[in-house]
Amino acid sequence: MQLLTVNKLSKSFGGLVAINNFNLRVESGDLVGLIGPNGAGKTTVFNLLTGLYQPTTGSITFDGRDLKGKHPHQITRMGMARTFQNIRLFGNLSVLDNVKIAYQAVVNYGLIPAFLRVPPFNRREEEIEKAALELLEIFGLKEHAYDRARNLPYGEQRCLEITRALATGPKLLLLDEPAAGMNPQETHELLSLIKWIREQFKLTIILIEHDMSLVMGLCERVLVLDYGSLIAEGTPQEIQQNPKVIEAYLGDEEVVAWEE
Amino acid sequence: MLKKYFPSILACLALAVLFTIVQVGISGGLLSGYWITNIYLMGINIILASSLNLINGFTGEFSLGHAGFMAVGAFTGAIVTANLGLPFPLAIIAGMLAAAIAGVIVGLPTLRLRGDYLAIATLGFGEIVRVVLMNIDYVGGASGMMGIPEVVNWPIIFISVVLSLLLIRNFIGSSHGRACLAVRENDLAAQMMGVNITYYKVLAFVIGAALAGLAGVLYAHYYSIIQPKEFSFMLTFDVLVMVMVGGLGSLTGSVVGAVLLTTASAFLQAIPELRMVLYALLLIVSAVFRPQGLLGEKEITLRTFERWGGVLYAALNRKQTE
Ligand SMILES: Nc1ncnc2c1ncn2[C@@H]1O[C@H](COP(=O)(O)OP(=O)(O)OP(=O)(O)O)[C@@H](O)[C@H]1O
Ligand SMILES: [Mg+2]
Numbered sequence: 001m002q003l004l005t006v007n008k009l010s011k012s013f014g015g016l017v018a019i020n021n022f023n024l025r026v027e028s029g030d031l032v033g034l035i036g037p038n039g040a041g042k043t044t045v046f047n048l049l050t051g052l053y054q055p056t057t058g059s060i061t062f063d064g065r066d067l068k069g070k071h072p073h074q075i076t077r078m079g080m081a082r083t084f085q086n087i088r089l090f091g092n093l094s095v096l097d098n099v100k101i102a103y104q105a106v107v108n109y110g111l112i113p114a115f116l117r118v119p120p121f122n123r124r125e126e127e128i129e130k131a132a133l134e135l136l137e138i139f140g141l142k143e144h145a146y147d148r149a150r151n152l153p154y155g156e157q158r159c160l161e162i163t164r165a166l167a168t169g170p171k172l173l174l175l176d177e178p179a180a181g182m183n184p185q186e187t188h189e190l191l192s193l194i195k196w197i198r199e200q201f202k203l204t205i206i207l208i209e210h211d212m213s214l215v216m217g218l219c220e221r222v223l224v225l226d227y228g229s230l231i232a233e234g235t236p237q238e239i240q241q242n243p244k245v246i247e248a249y250l251g252d253e254e255v256v257a258w259e260e
Numbered sequence: 261m262l263k264k265y266f267p268s269i270l271a272c273l274a275l276a277v278l279f280t281i282v283q284v285g286i287s288g289g290l291l292s293g294y295w296i297t298n299i300y301l302m303g304i305n306i307i308l309a310s311s312l313n314l315i316n317g318f319t320g321e322f323s324l325g326h327a328g329f330m331a332v333g334a335f336t337g338a339i340v341t342a343n344l345g346l347p348f349p350l351a352i353i354a355g356m357l358a359a360a361i362a363g364v365i366v367g368l369p370t371l372r373l374r375g376d377y378l379a380i381a382t383l384g385f386g387e388i389v390r391v392v393l394m395n396i397d398y399v400g401g402a403s404g405m406m407g408i409p410e411v412v413n414w415p416i417i418f419i420s421v422v423l424s425l426l427l428i429r430n431f432i433g434s435s436h437g438r439a440c441l442a443v444r445e446n447d448l449a450a451q452m453m454g455v456n457i458t459y460y461k462v463l464a465f466v467i468g469a470a471l472a473g474l475a476g477v478l479y480a481h482y483y484s485i486i487q488p489k490e491f492s493f494m495l496t497f498d499v500l501v502m503v504m505v506g507g508l509g510s511l512t513g514s515v516v517g518a519v520l521l522t523t524a525s526a527f528l529q530a531i532p533e534l535r536m537v538l539y540a541l542l543l544i545v546s547a548v549f550r551p552q553g554l555l556g557e558k559e560i561t562l563r564t565f566e567r568w569g570g571v572l573y574a575a576l577n578r579k580q581t582e
Contacts, residue, residue: 050452071458072451082452090445092557093438101442104435105454114434115427121434128435168454 009058033219091150311471317508320444328386331491333473359473367465404487507553
């Protein structure tokens with residue numbers, strides 16, 4: 001089943017065309033990699049998919065529904081979740097509360113039970129707490145449940161972000177550079193974790209990553225963005241040998257070298 | 261079974277003792293009229309501070325419109341009783357409702373504003389309310405309303421304060437309150453967790469405004485005379501100092517802040533200039549040395565009573581078994 005269809009998507013910021021005529025089809029169960037040099041527009045694609053930005057032109061269909069005009073929270077509730085390139089936890093809240101907040105996309109109750117603590121307040125709260133703690137246990141964060149999220153070590157903050165995204169009950173998970181700032185050991189653990197959650201939660205995943213070992217080890221299909229346009233699409237092997245891709249990345253390095 | 265309810269019972273007992281002590285003080289003539297007034301004011305200030313804290317501390321919107329919401333409540337309540345001759349409970353309902361509607365009206369357009377801009381917009385709202393009231397003859401123009409029934413007494417103040425605090429505490433401890441905290445912490449991430457941030461920002465304004473409206477109704481029906489000029493920015497500023505000193509994001513802090521500052525201004529009544537200096541100084545000192553406020557985000561909760569209760573319960577049990 002086709003879960004996500006992106007058709008001729010474009011996004012401009014003033015004069016800057018960040019995304020240009022971008023097309024994407026994702027089947028249920030796919031694990032797609034999205035790569036490209038810095039500033040290519042990868043994060044912008046995620047912001048468009050999740051409704052944080054409205055497309056300039058083009059359409060996005062998710063789970064059979066057009067996302068035009070949908071608010072980000074509505075899209076989350078339709079089954080799309082994401083993590084951020086720069087971690088965005090609820091820093092002053094407990095690790096447990098971080099997950100509980102996400103879980104209310106799945107289980108919630110009205111205002112009157114909240115104000116008066118009448119049923120179903122207690123039952124639903126217990127349910128939310130139990131589910132959140134279970135999820136934390138799976139990801140080895142249960143011992144930190146009552147710590148402030150901002151006090152977690154960096155790697156565990158990344159892990160909590162993924163945990164929290166899963167608590168919303170997604171069909172499609174968007175991971176924006178989950179390995180950024182991780183050492184090879186942590187990156188390797190992350191690779192197994194992503195494989196594992198994909199199986200366990202029957203997820204479809206789109207992964208933005210600079211770490212090629214992760215992309216090549218995980219993805220069946222890779223898309224390459226450069227200056228907002230799709231320049232290549234294929235298996236990791238095909239991508240590695242594609243002259244356009246090599247040029248885009250080399251070009252990028254030249255710029256870097258020149259700047260230095 | 262008893263053990264489970266022991267903390268709640270203990271908390272109720274503590275409240276009952278507090279209520280009785282003040283009631284005896286008032287009925288027995290132990291408290292002077294001046295101090296009775298200040299105790300009532302303390303109650304009204306607790307409601308104002310805790311409701312402002314819901315908007316500014318828990319949801320992270322910086323509102324300066326509280327005097328405006330209070331004025332809407334006060335004048336609406338006064339119209340209901342003094343002009344229409346209807347009973348006081350209706351004044352409470354109407355006052356809170358009118359203030360809540362004002363909360364929606366201010367909350368919606370200011371959603372796109374952040375930080376300083378929101379503060380300025382809400383400040384403007386407060387001033388508009390005051391100026392508009394001064395120009396409506398039906399509510400007495402600049403000289404305001406008189407002859408409002410003086411029905412507010414200690415039980416009414418006490419119950420209003422306890423219920424307001426309970427309502428806010430229950431709200432914050434619910435999934436809806438967590439959504440407000442998420443908005444404060446990171447509104448982008450909150451949206452990605454399925455939180456409708458527009459709804460919760462406005463909701464915080466509405467609940468905060470309704471409770472400020474309640475404070476206004478109580479105020480009007482205690483003093484019996486209200487004038488638009490009393491609901492100026494200075495009033496919002498006083499409440500803001502209480503919240504900041506007590507701790508943005510601590511309900512207990514708002515209570516402590518309101519009690520401390522009301523007491524301080526009661527002592528400084530004779531020299532009002534000094535009072536303003538004190539408030540300004542407190543705000544600066546707390547911003548520099550303890551920006552998180554006296555209490556930070558700490559709370560006295562049922563758990564606190566559980567700890568004390570546990571000790572007490574053990575002691576009682578030991579006596580029985582001996
Ligand atoms: N809100 C915005 N306003 C203006 N320009 C923006 C905005 N968001 C992104 N851009 C621009 O769009 C382009 C693509 O940015 P984007 O963050 O999507 O790149 P990226 O591929 O994720 O890069 P990186 O690998 O560095 O994360 C950049 O030139 C960026 O400056
Ligand atoms: Mg990016």
